[in-house]
Amino acid sequence: MTPQQEHNMEVAVQLFNNNCDLQNLEQVGNILLALKKFIDINKSSSDRTDVILPRVFSFIALCNYKMDNQDRAYWCAKKSVELGEAAMENSVFVSDVNLYLDQQVFALIKELEQNHADEIDFERGYQEGEENIFDDSKIQSLLRQVRDSGSNTLSKENIKILIEVLNKFHENASKFFEAQGDGLQAFQYGQMIEMFKMPLYCAWQLYKYGWHTDFMKEGDSLFPYMMFESKAIEMLTDLIKLLETESPFTLLERNGAVTKGLLQIYRQMIADLKSGKIEIK
Known part of the structure; x- marks a missing residue:
């Protein structure tokens, strides 16, 4: 992860966290902007084993959830957990997958499975590259x-x-x-x-x-x-x-x-x- 990616990630995370309550239309617009930033960070990462990716996927999933794209939110969230587990297995220092993920992603998966099951295609699985789709x-x-x-x-x-x-x-x-x-x-x-x-x-x-x-x-x-x-x-x-x-x-x-x-x-x-x-x- 480059210093520029670290900075961009910090900006995008702050933008999401400051607006995730969606108390007005300006905040909805900022969630759209945050999603674009997370997608740009993901595309700029040439190393697909980069430890930043599990968190990027977590926030892409959260943004899609906020924008009512529940199926994509679910599979990006599941992929983020998979990436986090892979990063943990490859690390000689970290043995806790939670350190690689945003903790909201676990609650998101539970929420989607319990309350949005009719909007999710559980058979299809994650599709390569779908995290880069911006769909409003x-x-x-x-x-x-x-x-x-x-x-x-x-x-x-x-x-x-x-x-x-x-x-x-x-x-x-x-x-x-x-x-x-x-x-x-x-x-x-x-x-x-x-x-x-x-x-x-x-x-x-x-x-x-x-x-x-x-x-x-x-x-x-x-x-x-x-x-x-x-x-x-x-x-x-x-x-x-x-x-x-x-x-x-x-x-x-x-x-x-x-x-x-x-x-x-x-x-x-x-x-x-x-x-x-x-x-x-």
């Missing part, structure tokens, strides 16, 4: 749909895609927070997402694509939707200001797809409400 497609595929969708800002497809994107953000964040045992953060993040979804539910109904309840589950409170209806223009204006000054989605979107999509819909809704084209009754 579960979120980004939805964002591409927003970017590539038709020119009709208030089309049925655009509204539905944006709702799906926000639901995916919520789903992933909830998994992260719950894994950390932080129910309060999961709740607060969900409340923030709901705030941006209410206008989309309202647009779905006002432009006659269906009913706002099409996207609600049994037991969901109607109070946030009713509150939005009672002061729609005021709330839309506040959301637009927030998106324009400090969008909470910046670090998770490509080319500002989500922020631009929401701004276009919110602005058009205000214009149509003021002109009387649509009316909240």
